Amino acid sequence: MQFISLITLIFTLIGCLQAFPIESRSPGTFYGVTYNARHSDGSCQSASEVSDSIKLMKSNGITHIRTYSQECDQLPSILKAIKAQGGGMTVLAAVWLDGSSGDDQEISTLKSVLSKNYGNQYIQGILVGNEVIFNNVMSDGTLINKIKQVKAFASAINVGTAEIPSSYTNQLVTACDMVASNVYPFFSNVNVDTAISNLKAQYNNLKKVAGSKNVWITETGWPSSGSALGNSVPSETNGQKYVTGLLKSSLPYYYFEWQDSDWKSEGTEKSFGLLNSAAQLGGQILSPKQNDTVQVGQNTEISFQYENVGTGDYTVDIQLWQDAAASVLIDNITIGHEIKSGNSSGPHVDFVYNDTYTWKVPHGLNETFYLTVIEHAKTPIYAQGITMRSRPVMLHTSSAVSLALNSFSLTFLVGVSFLIFSLSA
Numbered sequence: 001m002q003f004i005s006l007i008t009l010i011f012t013l014i015g016c017l018q019a020f021p022i023e024s025r026s027p028g029t030f031y032g033v034t035y036n037a038r039h040s041d042g043s044c045q046s047a048s049e050v051s052d053s054i055k056l057m058k059s060n061g062i063t064h065i066r067t068y069s070q071e072c073d074q075l076p077s078i079l080k081a082i083k084a085q086g087g088g089m090t091v092l093a094a095v096w097l098d099g100s101s102g103d104d105q106e107i108s109t110l111k112s113v114l115s116k117n118y119g120n121q122y123i124q125g126i127l128v129g130n131e132v133i134f135n136n137v138m139s140d141g142t143l144i145n146k147i148k149q150v151k152a153f154a155s156a157i158n159v160g161t162a163e164i165p166s167s168y169t170n171q172l173v174t175a176c177d178m179v180a181s182n183v184y185p186f187f188s189n190v191n192v193d194t195a196i197s198n199l200k201a202q203y204n205n206l207k208k209v210a211g212s213k214n215v216w217i218t219e220t221g222w223p224s225s226g227s228a229l230g231n232s233v234p235s236e237t238n239g240q241k242y243v244t245g246l247l248k249s250s251l252p253y254y255y256f257e258w259q260d261s262d263w264k265s266e267g268t269e270k271s272f273g274l275l276n277s278a279a280q281l282g283g284q285i286l287s288p289k290q291n292d293t294v295q296v297g298q299n300t301e302i303s304f305q306y307e308n309v310g311t312g313d314y315t316v317d318i319q320l321w322q323d324a325a326a327s328v329l330i331d332n333i334t335i336g337h338e339i340k341s342g343n344s345s346g347p348h349v350d351f352v353y354n355d356t357y358t359w360k361v362p363h364g365l366n367e368t369f370y371l372t373v374i375e376h377a378k379t380p381i382y383a384q385g386i387t388m389r390s391r392p393v394m395l396h397t398s399s400a401v402s403l404a405l406n407s408f409s410l411t412f413l414v415g416v417s418f419l420i421f422s423l424s425a
Helices: 006-014 047-059 071-084 102-116 140-151 170-175 192-210 236-247 400-424
Strands: 064-066 090-095 123-130 159-163 179-182 215-220 253-255 284-287 292-296 299-307 313-321 329-339 352-360 368-378 386-389 393-399
Touching (some): 047 071, 047 386, 071 090, 090 102, 102 140, 123 140, 140 159, 140 170, 179 192, 192 236, 236 253, 284 368, 299 313, 299 368, 313 352, 329 352, 329 368
Parallel strands (some): 090 123, 159 179
Antiparallel strands (some): 299 352, 313 329, 313 368, 368 386, 368 393
């Protein structure tokens, strides 16, 4: 893969496949990204996976994060992760509103999290709802009441909502501490070459509406695939052009989104991610595959992919677990096994490397167990080291000894039956 720019290296360091290449902001990098703490299939990320995401965002200059809800216990995990990284990051906390009884639960959960103060100093603001007026989920009056409800227990934090520019009424602007809007030139039927100018024009119009209040672009982006909307054509090339324009701007924006979301509805909505749906923090076990059966007493080749996070010292731990959460250890297949170093310079930089380890499957394993590969790397960027674990792969055992005994038993019974038949005759 051609090594083009520093920001390409950023996502090489993340070790994930890219939806499209990213070029460097001058000066700096992305202002912020939106993050939902979910895998591309919609399942919740664990606290450690959230922590890995935050660490990698910060190490690559991304210091502002926008969230959407209280689901997946994400706000405590994000705040703890920011604190563990020494601060220097902010999060836009959120309450998801859909007009159901779940609205009150979201607000209640936020109140509980704030009361425990996992790191409230890192909360830049709270967004109550996302495009609920635009999507006819509720009226502006009902939304304003929800905003007031949150303000009652979050008085020290700026509270508002996220809407498209045309949904902001005078009453809603008055009720919000800031004006936060999702702004997409892509949906304005503009060519990508004029998209940044369109974004700036919409932002300046919002500033007029907001008066003295801060204005944030809480979503913007360009899809890498899907159907065109007039002059707006989704593609990796156009996505790169849009990102390049953003990186050169001084706009306060949150790029939508960190990773493609396959769990969303069909169309462009699922392909706005900086990282595509194959992206994952940590390596990947290539073989054996999910639900494979391994032969007791036989050699099995464990093939795995690991992340390039720069030149340094690399090792892997390969382990067996009783459970899918990889919390109850069965056995260490190998610990501290040295593997090839990554690299961060030269004409070609690979995002990932492959390696193989030969494992003789022991007797006494559970019928079902889980395999993981944990990568450890120490590089100039990660001087204290970084650890990334693959997702567990579920495996089953098939005993060669058991099969041989069963075959012998069957042969013996057939022989005895034949002898008895012969004697009877």
